[in-house]
Amino acid sequence: MTTSCADFRILFVCMGNICRSPTAHGVFEAKVHEAGLAGRVEVDSAGTHSYHVGAPPDARSQKHALLRGYDLSSQRARQLTVQDFDDFDLVLVMDEDNLARAQALCPLQHAQKLRRFAEFFLHHNSMIVPDPYQGGSRGFEQVLDLVEDGSAGLLAHVASQLESRG
Template identity: 40%
Template structure:
């Protein structure tokens, strides 16, 4: 299973989601069976680390995202990944608008796919302050739990 978390610039929401989810996958029965990455629909921050406020907020929760670098969603991602999990409806519209006719990936809202909130969105904290980054972290923490639960249910470990 290959998951790509998508937001606008790949410096706030999607790297935090990747940072929260990656170790949980690694410590679960899903280790080695799930590939995870993040990307943005825009190209403004390509090659840059996550926003310093996102790094600081994640670090307060024991999550290190400082080594991640922003990248833009590319045509190859539609073939490489099974699911493109979007932070909000605008990202989902952009992802679907770029989707080639013959495409492997499916696209959905992250919070809805994870069973956290039907039609739920992760708000962009970029123009906000610490409270907005904290709110986003908690949403993504809940989403990570939901992703793990869904993947365990849909792709149970058959090794015994």
């Protein structure tokens, strides 16, 4: 079991952990810091596949994130594990394929922790964060738009959870 002094732990999950989930990780972590919750909320990311384990986020993800003030350069890809469902309060997936793969790994007693990140969107009407890997710049910008929106909703949810925990 991972030891953490954080009160609330969130894991973002996409396919390879080089585009969407590291973007969500970086954006949400920045929002947590801005809200003064850095010591109370821990953020991480993982992929359902092992294609890129140990690799930094995609250069295009890093470039577009940096243009908005988010530095993803210290992150390294890792694969989702069964232990993650013990260690995290929320495991947030980016799309249906990620959900199906994570559900196959998730112990039944932790099923309530596994959710779609899109559930936290405040202004966008989408059920997924689409994979920008095969696309151009617009796809990476769209991911950032969705992630920033979802991060605002998620931050409100986390703040309410922390308040109810005392």
